[in-house]
Amino acid sequence: MEPTVLIAGAGPTGLTLACELARGGVPFRLIEVAPGPQPGSRGKGVQPRTLEIFEDLGIAGRVLAHGRLAMPMHSTAPDGSVTRGGAVPEDLADRPDIPYPASLITPEWRIEEALRLRLAELGGAVEFGVALTGFDQSGGGVSATVVQDGATRTVSAQWLVGCDGGRSLVRKRAGITFDGETREDVRMVLADLPVDGLDRDVWQAWRHEEGLLSLCPLPSTDLFQFAAAIAPGEDVEPSLANLQSILQRRTGRTDIRLHEPQWSSLWRANIRLADRYREGRVFLAGDAAHVHSPAGGQGMNTGIQDAYNLGWKLASPALLDTYEAERRPVAARVIALSNARLAASLARNDLPTRRDASTIQLDVGYRGSALARDDRDEVASLRAGDRAPDATGLTTVEGERRLFELTGGGRFTLVSFGAAPAVPDGVRTLRVVDRPAGPGDVADTRGHLTTAYGATPRTLVVIRPDGYIGLISDAGDATALSRYLADFPVPNTSGRSPVR
DSSP states (O other): OOOSEEEEOOSHHHHHHHHHHHHHTOOEEEEESSSSOOOSOOSOEEOHHHHHHHHHHTOHHHHHHTSEETOOEEEEOTTSOEEEEOOOOTTTTTOTTOSOOSOEEOOHHHHHHHHHHHHHHTTOOOEETEEEEEEEEETTEEEEEEEETTEEEEEEESEEEEOOOTTOHHHHHHTOOEEEEEEEEEEEEEEEEOEESSOTTSEEEEOOTTOOEEEEEOTTSSOEEEEEEEOTTSOOOOOHHHHHHHHHHHHOOSSOEEOOOSEEEEEEEEEEEESOSEETTEEEOGGGTEEOOOTTSOHHHHHHHHHHHHHHHTTSGGGTHHHHHHHHHHHHHHHHHHHHHHHHHHHHTSOOOOOOHHHHOTTOOOTTOTTOEEOOOTTOSSOTTSBOOOOOOEEETTEEEOHHHHHOSSOOEEEESSOOOOOOTTOEEEEEOSSOOSTTEEEETTSHHHHHHTOOTTOEEEEOTTSBEEEEETTOOHHHHHHHHHHSOOOOOTTOOSOO
16 A cells, blocks of 8 residues: 655654554554664754653653753853752743743653654564665656665655655755855864763753853763864864864863763754645655754754654645645744754853743744634734643543643544533533543633633634644634634544555
8 A cells, every 4th residue: 555645854853753653553654764763862852842742642751751850050250150040930930821840951862762662562663775866757656766775666645745844855855945044153062972970960061262062961861962162263172182172171170071972963053944845745754944053052953843843734635725824934034033943052162041922832832824813812811823832730531631631643523611512523521610521521620721811601613733823713713723624624533544
């Protein structure tokens, strides 16, 4: 059987998309040119919004077990003074609408490992050592050429998604331009290596006239990520001797000893955005669509969220035009944010030690999207297109639950604070009642749900499969609800084989 979707690239973006398709019953193939899983910490920061996605995909526990939330950060100035940061922002702590109030530090390969395990549980797998070499498309699908074990084969699919990184062959062959710049004056050498003589409980940074240096402990390993800014003309050889020399010059310490790197890379400031995310039956996601500075820890997270947005829409082609409309503006904002944080870091020669709402991605939303409708005025704090808030303290016939525990699984959910209109098959209904009497009944025992949604006794809320609000009607407009669900059909994936 031919796959519905061919995914090129099995990094975090491609794996997230594969998991979403697998649980939705959409046949796919996931190919990766590398012969096996990639090493290296690379994008080591997981933002709270991404952790919510991982909870929905069923891997949050695995990811959290191999990481650390709100890792302390210490930045040492040349005069020896230390700036401390990394704590959970006070405005995010202990909030019933935010289950994960801080970023998680974990090596990127751990994220990929957790996603591959989940994909296997869903019946799928990565096809390593398979290189996409070209493709043609017609009105009915895509015909791709792949090479495996020296043999050339043709794969036909309805859709092709390029999750194949900043040098994306899919993007190039689709004729999509990648506008931006590569800055040779902003470089950094990265390495994962063992370190003696340094506390593993703190991410340490040192400011020096040569440039910033940091050592971040990588949870669930015995390694640190070494990161050092490299000036033009400076030696970038990632040998142990050179890295040790950089460390001693910039810290003034001889008691910290590095050991042989297990992985290393030279990073250059490559800042680019694809001029479009779709060409016919070909889509881009992750680094294939946008690359930027790691300042703020946005890159891997933005790619994962691209995939989460696209995955459920591939089961209902009428929704596919909303993918670029929703996600490309997000990438443009991420690039602006990372550029600003990079400029500030270069100006101060320092790591940003304070975490704030600008980086955790809980404010990413799609107001103004074709998929966002409400009857609220413009000053309302929660509108259609916003991230759906969580809520604790909900009583059901099965016990106490959080809202996210009741709305996950890649389905549309209607939350009705009054009378619950009839909805199509495939739409889950939660009815807010005083006392639960059956499935779908929830009592807002502590008032967190009503407060988070600013609800009236008639409010209707549609939560999309990706955890964003599709519709809000404080008037309880059943006609508006029916029209919304008719305009944006609920994906029907019943009876499909989950993978090829």
